[in-house]
Amino acid sequence: MKRINNLILALAGLFAVACADTFEERYDLAVNTDRYSVTAEAGKLPVTVYCSGAWTAQLTAESAWATLDRTAGSGITTIRLNYADNPGLTRSVGVVLRGSGLEKTVTVVQKAGITAPELIFLSKDLAFANGAYKGTAAFETNLPDELLRDVVPAVTYAAEGDAWISDVVYHADDEEAGETEIPLARRGLITFATAANATGEPRTATVGFSVTDADGNVFGDSFTVTQSADEARITLADDVAPIEGGRRAVAFSTNLGALLAEMKVEVTYADPAVADFISDVELGAGELTYAITANEGVEKRYATITVSCADLAGGVVSASSNITQRVTAQPREVSFADLRALFTAEDKSYASDEDHIDYLLCRVIGDAGNPNMDQNLNTGPNSITTDENDCTNYVQSLDGRYGFRLKFAAPADNVCLRGEQVKILLDGVTLSRESDPMRYTLRGLKAGNIEKAAEASALEPKARTIATLTDDDIYTYCALSGLEFSVKEGAYTNVREYDAIGNPCNANLSFAGGTQAQKAKDGAANLLYDGDNDAIYMLVNMNCGWRRTGRSVPQGVGTVSGIVVHTPMERWGGNVGRYSIRPFDEADIDIPRAAASAYATLVEWRLDKAVISVGAYKWNDNGTYTVGSAANSATQLVQNRMHATTDNTGGGARLYSENRMLNQTVTADRSYPIAIVHGYRGLNVSNYVPGDGTTMGMSKYTMLGFLGNVAGWYEWNGDTWTGKTNGIVMEFSTAGVGGSAAAVSFSTAAGKHSTNEAACSWTNASSYPVYWKVEYATSADGATWSDYTEAVNAATGERGFEMRSLPWCINNSSTRTSVFDTANRSGVYTQSDFGFGLVPYRFVLPAEVLGKAKVRVRISPSSDVIATWNPGIDGYALGQTHRNLRIARTYPFDIANGVYVEDLSIQYK
Known part of the structure; x- marks a missing residue:
């Protein structure tokens, strides 16, 4: 409105001048206004110049977006300012007018073409480790590149000191920003370099980047650079991927967070032929993610993802993730x-x-x-x-x-x-x-x-001998060669089978009193030996149908196959050797039936029931015996020494006991009695006669009972045990006999029996010494003797053995008590495990026993531990003994007992 009024006044003045021919209006230099505002769209702005004389016009600065259509003239003239579209912030240009010695500037302001100008850094905090690194800060903006190109970023340090950020440079990036709150945004970058941090402390700086529009408004942003004093670090976890594959993530960390986008990621494969199953590896804050395809093979797949970062000096820090993919x-x-x-x-x-x-x-x-x-x-x-x-x-x-x-x-x-x-x-x-x-x-x-x-x-069994067996052979199938039975008469299981576990042989048996079999005995350990004087036990259970075949065991030398085992047999004295053998059936026992042996028999004591009567008898010095009866037992008792039944020494081999009978008066013929007790030697069930007591028992031979009492096996000085023991002695000559080795074989057990075969019963249980030894002594002249030396058990490699209980039962089957229950309850011995049957043993004698005028082999207790009755209530599976009860009574010790022996022989080779 002001402009219109001025124009009217000017026109009125002109009109007045026109009316007076003598008046003329003069203008030194004038414009209607010194500031114009135009739109952001391109156009032309008229500017009228009032000047009576000549004038000039020019822009205050060269501009790519504004031009003048004329730059000189005189008088009143209208010039036009041509302006282009404004894609950026509000901008201005000046038009300088000169004339009549005067100068005026007209300012033209073009409105912003951007609705909402913004510049925002994508990350405001950039972390660096100690070192020289190139950093990049990305931003989004809708400001045009030409506006930002000449902007110099400003660096402000939090603490005074050397400038450690350099080469700060703006880089245009025409890539669209994508989804963003800034209209029409694009990307831009600021790059810079860090120097190594020698301060030992973390440090920070702020980098600002901004522009100011024509109205004085500032548009821009800043980011903070933090540099630690620590060396660069990258850590990356391993991963085990499932068979089906998919997107996976592993833990990732670094103190080079600002360089995340600059880090190099590389995938390598353990097998180049199995590759390319990992893709789309991405690094993010706190994790690395990747895609892995399904594993359709039969082997695991392996790959390694390595993340690395280089500094400006060429140094590289890296870490790897070992990827394993499972397989079905x-x-x-x-x-x-x-x-x-x-x-x-x-x-x-x-x-x-x-x-x-x-x-x-x-x-x-x-x-x-x-x-x-x-x-x-x-x-x-x-x-x-x-x-x-x-x-x-x-x-x-x-x-x-x-x-x-x-x-x-x-x-x-x-x-x-x-x-x-x-x-x-x-x-x-x-x-x-x-x-x-x-x-x-x-x-x-x-x-x-x-x-x-x-x-x-x-x-096919492994070929072995007893000596070549090792622990590696245990539980394998082996064939042991050169074996022969120690007892070549009787069955594979020489026990009274009436007491055995239920089996076809005893299923219908009952004792004379009508009671059923007690089913207390499981198996037997039969001894075999070879030409190297080694021995091994063959274990046969009572449920084996071939344990009794109606004929004696084979009597030759051959091979026995089976599984090599280690089985401590408590019912057979506990230790039956480091190795034993279990055949599958009789076919594994490949031993000829014809008699043969690797050894020659020197002497033996074996009595056959066919020629020995039950009852008392007298042995004559000429090797004959006088058969008697129980009614004549007062005068017909066995004498001290018994002649051998087989004697290849020229005669004179004797067997005798050093143990005395209970309360027996010492006389020449009654001090050391040997009783004959017929064994249980049936070979099959057809041998059974009710009440006979011969039910399927040991060998064909008659047992020799060395009767007496527990104390009698020990030597006493008054009521004090001297530490010495009495024994069973075999005395013979080896004069003129040569060879490389010798051995003594026998079968034994202990307990109490009657000399009347029919009276043999489990009710006659008794105590006996537990631990025994076998010794030998020699005499070159038949009068002077060497000290006794202990022989070695051929099956165990040890000295001595543990005596087995012959009776298996207890004194009173109804109350399960015994005379020793009260006195020795804490040390009672389990007898309820045991059935009748002697344990065969073989002890090695050295070659030095050969060629001697006299040799003695002695079987005697080796300690004062004894076995005692058990009422059968507790500890019925403990085996031979608790091994903790010792002799504590004075002589005579009122426990009658017998040690029973058969199959005694001395062999050599």
Whole structure:
């Protein structure tokens, strides 16, 4: 409105001048206004110049967006300012007018083309480790590049000191920012360099980047750079990817967070032929993510993702993530040797790793249902269970080198048949190791652990001798050569079978009194020896149908095959050697029936029932005996010395006892009695005669009973034991006999018997010394003797043996009490485990016993520990003795007993 009024006044003045020809208006230099505002769109702005003379016009600065259509003139003239579209902030340009010696500036302001100008850094805090690094700060903006190109970023340090940020440069980036709150945004970058931090402390600086529009408004942002005093670090976790693959993330950390986008990521593969299964690797704050395809192979896949970052000096810091991708669990064979190495002293359960189903490939050398797989155990005084045997089987490696015993959870799970090749799935199986000797058992197997791999085929045993057996042979199938039976008469199980575990032979038997068999005896340990004077026990359970065949055992020299085991037989004196052998059946006993031996018999004492009467008798010095009867026992007692029944020494071999009878007056013919007690020697059930007491027993020979009392086996000085013992002595000559070795063999047990065979009963239980030794002494002249030297047990390698209880029962079957129950309750001995049967032994004699005028072999107690009765209520499975009761009474000791011996022989080679 002001402009219009001025114009009217000017026109009125002109009109007045026009009316007066003599008036003329003059203008030195004038414009209608000195400030114009135009829109952001391109256009033309008219500017009228009032000047009476000449004038000029020019822009205050060269401008790419504004031009003048004329730059000079005179008088009143309108010029036009041409302006382009404004894509950026509010901007201005000046038009300088000069004329009539005057100068005026007209300012033209063009409005902003940007609705909401912004510049924002994407990260406000950039972290660096100690070192020289190139940093990049990205921002988003809708400001045009030409506006930012000449802006110099400003660096402000938090603390005084050297400038450690340099080369701060703006870089245009026409890439669109994507989704953002800033309209029409694009990207931009500020790059800079850091210097190494020698201060030992963290430091910070702020970098600002901004522009100011024509109205004085500031648009921009800043970011903070933090540099630690620590060296650069990158850490990256490993990963195990599932079979199905997918998107994965692993932990990632670094103190170079500002350089995250600059870090190099590389994927390498363990097998170049199995590659390219990892893609889309991305680094983010706190994690690295990647994509992995599904593993459709049968092997694990392996890759490595490496993240690295280089500094300006070329140094590199890096870290790697080892990627393992699982595979469907695959069967994997575990060798016997590797599996043995996993056994420890403590039982442990086997577990395959998540990628495998481990199995043991093996050959079955046992047999499900075979009655001779393991020792059956007592579950009560008169009860034995076969579960232990029925749950047991054996396998060995395909080469036969190693073996394992299998213990199934239940008999029904035992499905392994002899000769089969099977896979034992190991998961959940308990690894159980026992030492001295070292042996290995897989326990807790179920039928589901067994997979059949091949049909059964014939087994070939490993060829061994007793001497060449090692712990590695335990639970393997071996053939031991050069063996012969120590007792070549009788059955494979020389025991009174009436007392044995229920079996076809005793199923219908009853004693004369009508009671049933007590079922207390499980098996027998029969002794074999070879030409090297080594011995081993063959273990045969009572449920083996071939334990009695109606004929005696083979009498020659041959091979016995079976599974080598270590089984402490408490019912047979405990220690039956480091190794024993369990045949599958009689076919494993490949010994000729014809008599043969690696040894020559020097002397033996064996009496046959066919020629010896039951009852008292008198042995004559000429080697004959006088048969008597019980009615004449007062005058017909066995004398001190007994002639050998076989004597290859020229005569004079004698057997006698140093033990005296209870309360016996010492006389020449009654001090050391030897009684004849017929054994239990039937070979099959047809030998049984009710009430006869001969039911399927030991060898064909008659036992020799060395009767007396416990104290009689010990030498006394008044009421004090001297520490010396009495024994059973074999005395013979070896004059003129040469060779490399000799041995004494015998079978023995202890307890009480009657000289009347029919009166032999389990009710006649009695105590006896527990630990015994075998000694030898020699005399070159028949008068002067060497000291006794202990002989070595050929089966155990030890000196001495533990005497077995012959009676198995107790004094009173109804009350289960005994005369010693009250006095010695804490040390009572379990007899309820035992059935009739003597234990065969063989002791090695050195070659030095040969060529002597006289030799004595002596069997005597080696300690004062004795066995005592047990009422059968507690501890019925403890075996021979508690081994803690010692002689505490003075002589005479009122416990009658007998030590029974048969099959005595001296051999040499």
